[in-house]
Amino acid sequence: MAETIPPRGLDAQGYLLREGSLARVTNPFRPVVAAARDGLLELFGARLHSAYLYGSIPRGTARVGRSDLDLLAVLHEEPAEADRAGARTLLEALDRRFAQIDGGGVLLSSRTRVLSDLERYDLGFFVACLCTPLLGEDLAEYLPRYRPDSLLARETNGELALLLPRWRARIAETAGTEEALRPLVRSLSRHLVRTAFTLVMPRWNGWTSDLHEMAEAFAGHYPERAEQVRKAALRGYEPVGDAVVLASYVDDLGPWLANEYARVHGIKAPRPEDGA
Known part of the structure; x- marks a missing residue:
């Protein structure tokens, strides 16, 4: 049976549900996601805590040749400018390799920042509700449930x-x-x-x-x-x-x-x- 999203993305208690999943990635984009996963591992290695996919691809609404590839990489420490440059190079290579996507981006953060009090209702919400786990430990396990308040x-x-x-x-x-x-x-x-x-x-x-x-x-x-x-x-x-x-x-x-x-x-x- 096809996976469905409840109306307005809420569970029975009124909390927001995570909107995407790897199960919703359509066939044309599966090779893109696999290559992105391998590329992040090669780029960051043991420095990578976890990685996530977000946007239309994990929601299952991506359009071939029109949609972008959106990734979040969470490192064990704060990312440096060299990390951002490497992420840009990776995305550019994926964009050239796969006609299915039209650009995109790789956001970088640290585990500490994602779980900080300051980011709990911004980056934390983003990870817990709008991001789909791709690699590593899912930080949503350490974050609260969210209401649309x-x-x-x-x-x-x-x-x-x-x-x-x-x-x-x-x-x-x-x-x-x-x-x-x-x-x-x-x-x-x-x-x-x-x-x-x-x-x-x-x-x-x-x-x-x-x-x-x-x-x-x-x-x-x-x-x-x-x-x-x-x-x-x-x-x-x-x-x-x-x-x-x-x-x-x-x-x-x-x-x-x-x-x-x-x-x-x-x-x-x-x-x-x-x-x-």
Whole structure:
């Protein structure tokens, strides 16, 4: 029998369930996942505590030639710049080797950080609910169960005001060709839709990673901004390299969303890298 996901991703007690599994990886992506697993082991060896797959591939919704490969590698110690460079090289090699994927990324962290009090409702939630174990010990065993409440909303996406200046700088630094702007449109579109969704997540009472479903959940509470977020969801899947779109994100939708988020849920606890 095919594995099914309960409505809104909640168990009978109202806790969020882990959304993906290796059983949901479709046949075209199985060789990609196997190569990624072997590549992480070769790259990090005994320094690797565990590795995870996340995104559309473990959810079983990946599209051949269109979806990206998303990985999280957890090391026994804090990753260094050389580790990040190695991870980028690995992903680039996988992207060249497999036509099934369109780019992707490898996030790096340490076991200590994942399990820290500061990250419990951000990176910890990400590992426990949005990541699928691929290698090593599953850190979800050390993390709490999560409800779709205001605390989770604040700690997962309550940093938009801090991100907006960085986004403006990235836009200014990016070459103005359509091909150069397309990945940036995809990335910012997805982030804004997810932020819009978590703004209303406690009222919607559940979790989804489908951008269109996220947009509709938001639209039910903010109809005056609904069309903007629906278009952002579409661009998250079908990005266009349009500087006007990016300007609308950082000059209009983004600032409004940051202010409303702070009003409803507060601001995410600062991280050391924020300069706090």
